[in-house]
Amino acid sequence: MTGGSGRAVGGEVRVSDRHGERPGRPVRVEGGLTLRSKRGDIARTWWSRRFVEVLESFGMGGRLARGRAYARTGQVMSLSLSTSLVVALVTGSRPEPYRARIGVRKFDDDDWLRIEHALADRAVFAAKLLAGEMPPEIEDVFDGLGLALFPRSTRELSMDCTCPDWEVPCKHLAATCYLLAESFDTDPFEILAWRGRSRQDLLDRLRELRDPVPPADEPHEDATPRSEDDPAVFWRRPEAPAVPEPEEPLARRPDAILDQLDPLTVAGRSVTDELRPLYRRIATPWPGT
Structure with missing residues (x-):
């Protein structure tokens, strides 16, 4: 914007338009994001309420209320969450939307390595997270590591908006906060993603820590037999079939050659059986030799 002035807020710089926002009702938005809650409290879960309480503890309660109507009438056009940053486009009384960032x-x-080990020590954490719940004790885990799941002061939280309102949060930021709180209601993993660890990465890491893969030469006790279609089985070198030991060493059986012949019967008598005494007699050393 041209002709603006800058102001630092929570480590961010806000730019103010000297002309200010035009008074009047906000421009109506079609297809904007709206809160499920049409009246009363917005946050339904303890972790979402905790987020709102944290913001109110910073003296933002009255200013947050200004954006509640914006959040309920669909003035927030889009909301995106990424590592450490939430960005929303919010329409005010001007056609061009403002960009609100939290x-x-x-x-x-290193912090996440400690967090993951602490969470993996208790199976209930992974189980509840998979069920879409945030266990209340999880805050104690973070506290025990000298960390905080939710911001503890305004210095840990930064807000800025491209609107000309000097107050922080303005109604555009307040509306963003409410939509963010409701998104936490739906998916608690978004709180963790905001802090730097996605749902899939965290769950994969917890599975690795709780059920490490055994070495290749040590089969897992609970491993189930794999089918022949499994690539791991397909590429495995087949084991050679066991060769049974002969009842008698071949070198000591001169009639062993007869075992390789097909059965031959003449006049009801086995020719092979008749020849065996002859083969054995021939192999018997003569006296004196």
Whole structure:
């Protein structure tokens, strides 16, 4: 914007239009995002309420209420969440929407390594997260590691909007906060994704920590037999069939050659059986030799 002035808010710079937003009703938006709740409280789950309580504890309660109507009438055109940043486009009394951003510090890889080990130590955490629930004790896990799942001060949270309103949060940011809280209601993993770990990455890591893959030469105790269609079985070197030991060493049986002949019977008598005494007699050493 031209002719604007800058202001730092929570580590971010907000630009104010000197002309200000035109007074009057906001421009009506078709197909905007709306809250499920049409009156009363917005957050339904404890973790979503906790997020709103945190914002209100920063002295934002009265200012958040200004954006409730915006959130319920669909003024928020889009909302996207990525690592450490939420961005929304919110329409006010001007045709061009404002861009509202809410940022939070993400945990680094070392922090997440400690978090994942702590969560993997208790199966209930992974089970409840998979069921779409955030266990209340999870805050204690973060606290025990010297971390906080939710921001503890305004210094850990940054907000900025391209609107000319100097107050933070403005109604555009407030509407974004409410839509964000409701998205946390639907999927608690979004809180963790905001802090730097996606749903799939976190669950994969928890599975690895709770059920490590055994070495190749040590089969897993609970491993189920694999079908012949399994690629791992297909590429495995087949085991050679066991060769039964002969009842008697071949070198000691001069009639062993007869075992390789097809059965031959003449006048009801086995020619092979008749020849066996002859073969054995021939192999018997003569006296004195």
